[in-house]
Amino acid sequence: MKRKPRTRPRRRRPSIGRRLFIFAVKLAVYACLLGAGVLTIYTLYVSEQVQERFAGRRWSIPSRVYSDTTLLYPGRPATAALLESTLKNLSYRPVQRMPDAPGEYRVRGSSIEISLRELTVPGRQRPAFPVRIQLAGGQIESIRDCLNEEPLHTLELEPEEVMLFFGPLREQRELIALGSMPPHLLHAVLAAEDRRFYEHAGIDPVGILRAALINLRHGGVRAGGSTITQQLAKCYFLTPERSFLRKFKELCIALSMELRYSKDEILEIYLNEIYLGQKGSVSISGIAEASKFYFGKRAEDLSVAEAATIAGLIRAPNRYSPYADAERSRERRNAVIAAMQENGWLSADDGRAAGEAPIETAGYTARPRIAAYFMDYVARQLHELYSADDLANLGLSIHTTIDAQVQRSAEQALERGLKRLEARFPQFKSPDPDKKLQGAIVVMQPRTGAILAMVGGRDYGESQFNRITQARRQPGSAFKPIVYLSALDRLTPATMLSNEPVTYNLHGRLWSPKNYDDKAPPQLLLRDALALSVNRAAVAAAMQTGLERIIACARSLGITSKLEPYPSMALGSFEIIPLELARAYCCFAADGMLPYPRALSLVTDEQGRILEQRHMEIKRAITPAKAFLISSLLQSVVSDGTARGLRAMGVTFPSAGKTGTTDDNRDAWYVGYTPDIVALVWVGFDDGRNVRSTGSGAALPIWAELMLAIPQHISGTWLAQPPGIIRFTICRRSGMPADSGACSETRVEYFLTENVPDQTCTMCRSTGAGNRIQNFMKG
Structure with a gap:
């Protein structure tokens, strides 16, 4: 019997809708696999770039130029106004209470209490500690350590920052290690920007969902979903443009950073990188720099309230700046404090105290x-x-x-x-x-x-x-001390110089020195000639000394500008650089x-x-005796000569x-x-x-x-009188050692021991004898 073939049940073809769904699922799987592959490859590529960037120098840190330190000691002339001005220029902040944080001071009558900052200049370091400076009689009476009331013999204030060498970005930044930051500062930043920072892998879906719900609830942007790692990726590696591609790059960079670096390393880089405000044309970047700018403190010394204020700036530094809007800054600070409490980083009592604290900034003003x-x-x-x-x-x-x-x-x-x-x-x-x-x-x-x-x-x-350093100007009579200094080997302060009109032949050209006025007598002593700045007498002294000798003297005092042996050189006719002249005068004041x-x-x-x-x-240019003698001559300029007006201007100290x-x-x-x-x-x-x-x-x-x-x-x-100087009483009329019985006009004069006059005044003795004969004949 022939078997009947079995017939298979016919399979029903899926519907078009089902076929489309299956195709979409496969496509999605392939796309996810492809996307994951692209993401993986790009993340690995970006990871190499991140490592290369972080392995090198991470930031351009401008070099800072500082003034010298300020040395204080008992007996130093000072006033409360002067010391307060110095402290303000160092960004110390005045307070009404006892200063307890570095960078604060209080003036109480004739005393100033200062909570000093640390001094870090190599070889002169000292810790931060409180001191009390007592003033009396226009000077510092005492300096005491407030911790133990021990007197201090000296005290150095830190130097003032006077300039920075900026790169093209003009960012002002000081680096700080994460371990140096107080825990409440770290907690404030995490509370403000990324509470789950130590729990996520660079991207925080929970944080994104939370931010979205908060923004929906308030009908506007109240919270951001970017993690600290994403923020660092954005500000350190990317441009500010808003696009899907930039966001994709941000995610890849954030993931690569999380793979290669620890959380602490990422947080430290972030806290040194973030933009926190503007000082004129200069950007304030990093927590350490912001601490100084806003509160005049190191980041290590910030209080809870101050740390919360700075953490609150990160989202919008210029909007929440206490310099721009103190009330808005306070509200933002208190929101950060509340977030710290929510996360268990701050107790209720500490949070309440921080929230009630006033915002006391360093008082930034754009100083010239x-x-x-x-x-x-x-x-x-x-x-x-x-x-x-x-x-x-x-x-x-x-x-x-x-x-x-x-x-x-x-x-x-x-x-x-x-x-x-x-x-x-x-x-x-x-x-x-x-x-x-x-x-x-x-x-x-x-x-x-x-x-x-x-x-x-x-x-x-x-x-x-x-x-001062580039100009070349004629010094005029300010050059005369060099002329007279070079003459001291042959002349003395009591040498009589001619003030008579004279004409010199300079290579066929006639030249006659002229005085500023004609008040000086025809003959006068060298001291008086310099004090009154008599030109003819200066040229006479120069010609007696020798012009080449004067040039050699000027060279020994550091003057390198062109000088030529003409009589007019004695009147400062050749141009010199002002700094050269100031240096030469230093030699007079420094014992040669x-x-x-x-x-x-x-x-x-x-x-x-x-x-x-x-x-x-330093080097020895002239003997102490000559330096003392020229300084003595220049004292007469102040007491009796062209600078005698100083006393009326209030200058009463020796100069x-x-x-x-x-x-x-x-x-x-x-x-x-x-x-x-x-x-x-x-x-x-x-x-x-x-x-x-x-x-x-x-x-x-x-x-x-x-x-x-x-x-x-x-x-x-x-200046103390050095060896090699001797004093004599001289006759003012002749310049010779006075005859006590004949000279009526006398003064004490200084001489080099090798130039001591050996004859007493004959002018007054002969004049006195003649007068006695005339009186006898009349009588």
């Missing part, structure tokens, strides 16, 4: 830049050691000799002095920077060569030409030791290791100096000094126009105002 000309002078020296890129990126600490308080006083004294001249001569005022009345000041320590202040012109913004001008002290790297150190350089005025009043000078300080002032026009005033009328008042503004640098002492 100081010492711009000096910074150019320093920069030229630095560029011999480091490239511009190194200075902008390596975070060097550059310590200089500048005294910020002296610098500010010099800038103010110069500007006020020039305005006084413009008030007397309105025609001097000009909108053209090239035609403005100009001036310059340099202040130096004579025994070390340290430059304490340098003002190279009236306005650095209008003219960067430094008239010539210092090298010093601006740089120390350069250290980010870790505080010394890279460069500049010690003072010496010389005015200078050139032909047609093109330059006005005063170079004055004490054993502690030398200051040179120049006034003139760049194009050589007449300033219609002398050194005593234009430069001297500026010098006086500057000196009165820096009493801490004026000890009030004078």
